[in-house]
Amino acid sequence: MASTLAHATSASLIALTAAQVQPHETGYILAAVVAASILDLDHVVLVVRDRALYQQLGYRGQLHHARSAFHELFGLLLAGILSALLFLVDPRLGQVVFIAFAVHVVQDWVLGKAHPLAPADNTEMQLFSLTFGQKVLVDAVLLIVFGGLWTLYLFGYL
Amino acid sequence: MDALPVRLPLALPYRALVDMLNKQLVLPKVNPAYYHLLALCLSVLFLYTETPWQKIALLGVVLAADWLDGATVKRHYQPSKTGYITDVATDRASEAFIFAGAAETLTGQVFFLLWLVNSSLAFYSVCTNKHVALPLRFAYLVLLALPGM
Numbered sequence: 001m002a003s004t005l006a007h008a009t010s011a012s013l014i015a016l017t018a019a020q021v022q023p024h025e026t027g028y029i030l031a032a033v034v035a036a037s038i039l040d041l042d043h044v045v046l047v048v049r050d051r052a053l054y055q056q057l058g059y060r061g062q063l064h065h066a067r068s069a070f071h072e073l074f075g076l077l078l079a080g081i082l083s084a085l086l087f088l089v090d091p092r093l094g095q096v097v098f099i100a101f102a103v104h105v106v107q108d109w110v111l112g113k114a115h116p117l118a119p120a121d122n123t124e125m126q127l128f129s130l131t132f133g134q135k136v137l138v139d140a141v142l143l144i145v146f147g148g149l150w151t152l153y154l155f156g157y158l
Numbered sequence: 159m160d161a162l163p164v165r166l167p168l169a170l171p172y173r174a175l176v177d178m179l180n181k182q183l184v185l186p187k188v189n190p191a192y193y194h195l196l197a198l199c200l201s202v203l204f205l206y207t208e209t210p211w212q213k214i215a216l217l218g219v220v221l222a223a224d225w226l227d228g229a230t231v232k233r234h235y236q237p238s239k240t241g242y243i244t245d246v247a248t249d250r251a252s253e254a255f256i257f258a259g260a261a262e263t264l265t266g267q268v269f270f271l272l273w274l275v276n277s278s279l280a281f282y283s284v285c286t287n288k289h290v291a292l293p294l295r296f297a298y299l300v301l302l303a304l305p306g307m
Contacts, residue, residue: 014202014205017206018205018206018259072247073247073250073251073277073280073281074281076250076251076254076277077274077277077278080254080270080273080274080277081274083258083261083270084267084270084271084274087261087267087270091261091262091267092262094261095258095259095261095262098254098258099205099255099258099259102251102254102255102258103202105251106198106251109247109248109251110195110198114247116243116244116246116247117243117246117247117280117281117284120281120284120285121243121284121285123160123239123240123243124240125240125243125244125247127191127194127195127244128191128195
């Protein structure tokens with residue numbers, strides 16, 4: 001899984017550019033950044049709850065255990081229902097929120113271990129078996145590339 | 159190994175046709191995850207398409223990648239519950255991007271609502287061991303290709 005900062009920079013920018021939000025529309029930008037990163041709150045809750053376990057196991061390579069069903073298709077479905085309601089009020093806001101959330105979920109599916117149909121089925125999915133170093137590299141590349149793209153976006157070049 | 163959800167009899171003629179076509183394909187032994195990744199990346203790219211022909215072309219490649227991953231698994235690997243879950247999850251994620259991108263139109267919003275139903279059906283499938291899914295991307299492709307859409 002990627003870091004929260006990498007999610008916030010990449011998922012939010014994908015949502016903003018896909019929905020053609022202009023750099024001065026700060027409300028949409030805030031919504032995109034929040035939707036792209038809020039999901040990781042479940043890591044905090046679960047790591048604090050299970051801190052004794054993590055002190056034994058260590059944190060590296062174990063944080064996929066600190067994922068709630070919100071990080072899976074169930075969460076995507078709930079975000080879809082919320083966005084469908086937002087479409088009635090402000091379709092672009094619905095798009096921004098849903099796309100940012102969905103990109104975060106899919107990034108974690110691609111980079112780490114997941115249980116996509118939890119809580120109904122706990123079968124584990126792992127698309128690629130990346131080492132810790134490879135995950136750090138992907139995270140760094142995401143931050144550098146999307147950091148640069150954010151700069152271009154804010155100056156009106158995207 | 160956990161049992162795979164079985165397909166409904168309604169889907170069997172279609173599966174028979176697909177299996178027949180699969181036998182004609184030259185399929186290299188690659189990790190099916192690469193096809194999933196390709197389909198997901200192209201589905202994100204779909205958010206940026208503007209003309210119907212761009213959408214049709216991209217959707218065609220996404221569906222081809224989805225077909226190839228299934229055909230590769232059948233040819234070179236043992237179908238498993240993990241593979242089934244991976245396929246269902248990546249298909250629903252791919253649909254999520256495609257229909258969220260189209261949600262500024264009424265047709266797109268209808269398909270987005272159908273995606274909510276399809277995602278719910280994924281849970282129904284694993285709970286009942288009966289695979290039920292709507293071919294939404296294919297239906298959307300057909301709709302895009304219709305004159306006047």
